Amino acid sequence: MEKRELGHAVIVAAIVAGMLAANEVARPQNWTPVGLYLYWATRIAIEAGLFLSTFQALFLAPQLSRRPVVHGCLAAVISFFPFVLAVTALDIVLGLPELDLSIGGPATPGPRLLPFAQELGYLIDNHLVLSLLLWCTIMFTRQPDIRRHPANETAEEIGARPPEKKGNATQTNGFEKKSDLEAGPPKLLKRLAPDLQGQLLRVEAQEHYVRLVTEDGNSMVLYRFGDILHELADIPGMQVHRSHWIADICVGRVYRQGHNLRISARDGETIPVSRKFSAQVQRRYETLFQKK
Known part of the structure; x- marks a missing residue:
């Protein structure tokens, strides 16, 4: 991935983080606006970083690099699960309610598959939209000027x-x-x-x-x-x-x-x-x- 493509992707991710923070209506108690913006900047940085690194790694498979749509979709799918795990861990560390866990309170033993499945459904639209924006940014950056051949020459x-x-x-x-x-x-x-x-x-x-x-x-x-x-x-x-x-x-x-x-x-x-x-x-x- 070229520096110009990466730079444009970073700009898009920063704009998305700012818009999400500005439109957050359920701000956690005792959180300042600065803390809210830092939270969304960190969360979007994790998400964008996972997608872009996965997208770049898939260039090792030539058959995928020849199909930009499949390439982008596969990068979004592969990076989704690490993103959910990372965001869940981030929220737990910050004391936000995740997977029915209460920091400092009693924890119910056993796996929490259903809450995790709900978390997947809750975050999938966020991830797909951001992945689409980043993919479109990369494709737009690579779009060249189109030139035609002379009429009588193949x-x-x-x-x-x-x-x-x-x-x-x-x-x-x-x-x-x-x-x-x-x-x-x-x-x-x-x-x-x-x-x-x-x-x-x-x-x-x-x-x-x-x-x-x-x-x-x-x-x-x-x-x-x-x-x-x-x-x-x-x-x-x-x-x-x-x-x-x-x-x-x-x-x-x-x-x-x-x-x-x-x-x-x-x-x-x-x-x-x-x-x-x-x-x-x-x-x-x-x-x-x-x-x-």
């Missing part, structure tokens, strides 16, 4: 066409690379954090997201793969699969695995080559093709 043709020769160029890996002053970074790369705006190596499509891999790291961005191919038209490289674009400088070697081609990228990943682009890949990277 996304595949844009990604597969060879780079044009103009101006001064340097030789890298046997392929021409335009100077930084002439080509410049794609507009999308400028939206990344400054520590990720290095040389673009490859792009991988994952449903509504694209993973941008640069020399400095990688980041998931909400973007259409076809639109980013248009932005990459001036960078030496090509689309090799319906979900993969790779820069010339990132190609380590090309080899055949069974009946399919594979590209060994310089960042350590193996990129599949679809049959549609097989002949183009062999011609473009002929010097890197290993027949055996």
